[in-house]
Amino acid sequence: MPASAATAPPPGLDPGRLARATRRRGRRSALAVLVLLTAVYAAGIGLPASPGSDLRPSEAHVLLSSESWVSDGDPELTDEYAGRAWHGFYDGELRPAALRVDGRLVEPDGIGFALLLAPAYALGGALGAQLLLAAIAAAGFAIAAALGGRLVPEPWASGAALAVGLSPPAVLAATTIAPAMTCATLIAGAALLALRVRDHPAGAPAIGAAALLAPIVWLWPAAIPPAAVVAAALVRWLRRRRRAWTGLVAIEILLVSLVVYVTVSGQLFGGLTLYAAATAPHAPTGLANAADAIGRLERLAAVLIDPQVGALLYAPVLAFGFTSAWLLRRSRRERLARAFPAASDVEACAGLLALVCVATALGAALLLATLDGRAPGEPLAVALPCAAALCAWSLRRFPRAGAALALVGVGLTVWTLTGARLAGDAGVSPVRGPLPWSVLDGR
Numbered sequence: 001m002p003a004s005a006a007t008a009p010p011p012g013l014d015p016g017r018l019a020r021a022t023r024r025r026g027r028r029s030a031l032a033v034l035v036l037l038t039a040v041y042a043a044g045i046g047l048p049a050s051p052g053s054d055l056r057p058s059e060a061h062v063l064l065s066s067e068s069w070v071s072d073g074d075p076e077l078t079d080e081y082a083g084r085a086w087h088g089f090y091d092g093e094l095r096p097a098a099l100r101v102d103g104r105l106v107e108p109d110g111i112g113f114a115l116l117l118a119p120a121y122a123l124g125g126a127l128g129a130q131l132l133l134a135a136i137a138a139a140g141f142a143i144a145a146a147l148g149g150r151l152v153p154e155p156w157a158s159g160a161a162l163a164v165g166l167s168p169p170a171v172l173a174a175t176t177i178a179p180a181m182t183c184a185t186l187i188a189g190a191a192l193l194a195l196r197v198r199d200h201p202a203g204a205p206a207i208g209a210a211a212l213l214a215p216i217v218w219l220w221p222a223a224i225p226p227a228a229v230v231a232a233a234l235v236r237w238l239r240r241r242r243r244a245w246t247g248l249v250a251i252e253i254l255l256v257s258l259v260v261y262v263t264v265s266g267q268l269f270g271g272l273t274l275y276a277a278a279t280a281p282h283a284p285t286g287l288a289n290a291a292d293a294i295g296r297l298e299r300l301a302a303v304l305i306d307p308q309v310g311a312l313l314y315a316p317v318l319a320f321g322f323t324s325a326w327l328l329r330r331s332r333r334e335r336l337a338r339a340f341p342a343a344s345d346v347e348a349c350a351g352l353l354a355l356v357c358v359a360t361a362l363g364a365a366l367l368l369a370t371l372d373g374r375a376p377g378e379p380l381a382v383a384l385p386c387a388a389a390l391c392a393w394s395l396r397r398f399p400r401a402g403a404a405l406a407l408v409g410v411g412l413t414v415w416t417l418t419g420a421r422l423a424g425d426a427g428v429s430p431v432r433g434p435l436p437w438s439v440l441d442g443r
Helices: 003-007 015-043 057-072 078-082 113-148 156-165 168-174 180-199 203-213 221-240 244-269 290-305 316-333 342-367 378-397 399-426
Strands: none
Touching: 015 113, 015 156, 015 168, 057 078, 057 113, 113 156, 113 168, 113 180, 113 378, 156 168, 156 316, 156 378, 156 399, 168 180, 168 378, 168 399, 180 203, 180 221, 180 342, 180 378, 203 221, 203 244, 221 244, 221 342, 221 378, 290 342, 290 378, 316 342, 316 378, 316 399, 342 378, 378 399
């Protein structure tokens, strides 16, 4: 039998109809991922983040800025601090996180992320904001299922999205009032659109990808490295497809966002970034010089295997990302794309996802001021949807090992949720609660 006959569709089956059926199945699977994870993430709302409170001080600062947008229509916080407006959602004390500039008190979170949350906060307070973040995070893993579908068929693509999406790092980050998972969803969506540009260089996906990447600089500086990877891939594929004008429009969208960001920063904060007036030294990264950056490279191991925040300890299925990187290397070394043209698409997708994960790890190691006090896997939360899609390749190759690792992650999530709920007034944080490996760090 010829090789082509082995891969041809059965007689009488229209290839176009088969492709449409595959796309419909993928959309149904992504929708199922979205609905299931939204429900799970909503169940995680209210977990204690510190003794006696379900919010960290940083989360309360964001909500205070959202309160200012809702009540005053601007990010100026003088009256909010004077009226102790945080007492509606936070029992502790808050101190300004920025210095006054020209008589105005505006904190960095009051521009981008807090403004995003303001409509949900106006409707439902802190709960409304957390529900919005839960839906955004779930959408990120629905996109991960679509990205995984470019590597493997169903059910492996959606299975990998659920395996990572139901692990403690994703469940805890989903409703933490922080921009990590919002950036993760934007980057995953931009990556999916960039890959569509590689397939068919249409203008709409390219402009859509740029529009998704443009807000990143306003949301979280640590997410800029993985966003830059997707932007570079988008521009490269547009140039190869000779869509120079489309590429210029996409680049202009990104540049306009950056220029407006610098302009607003100069007006409100007296510097190039929104953190120019922050009270913390060298905010938001804490870096004073190049020697500090070099010294932080050892954090690359910490973000993976540290007993408190290491992503692999809390979501062991993420180890399949390394296996997929090995599969990518082997595919390129054996030049499978020459014999099987579809392998070229798989390699391009896997390569982009792997680079996003590497850039996220480097960004977490170098740009985060500290890893202390963060939830399990939080430093790498920006890469979780792309990492889930990358793991799908290995999940199909090693299904039994993948199922075992996924069950470990789901079990740890159940442990975390029930342990924190049963702690009651003791205020046990899920970061330091009754986790099976807490003995590794003397807890």
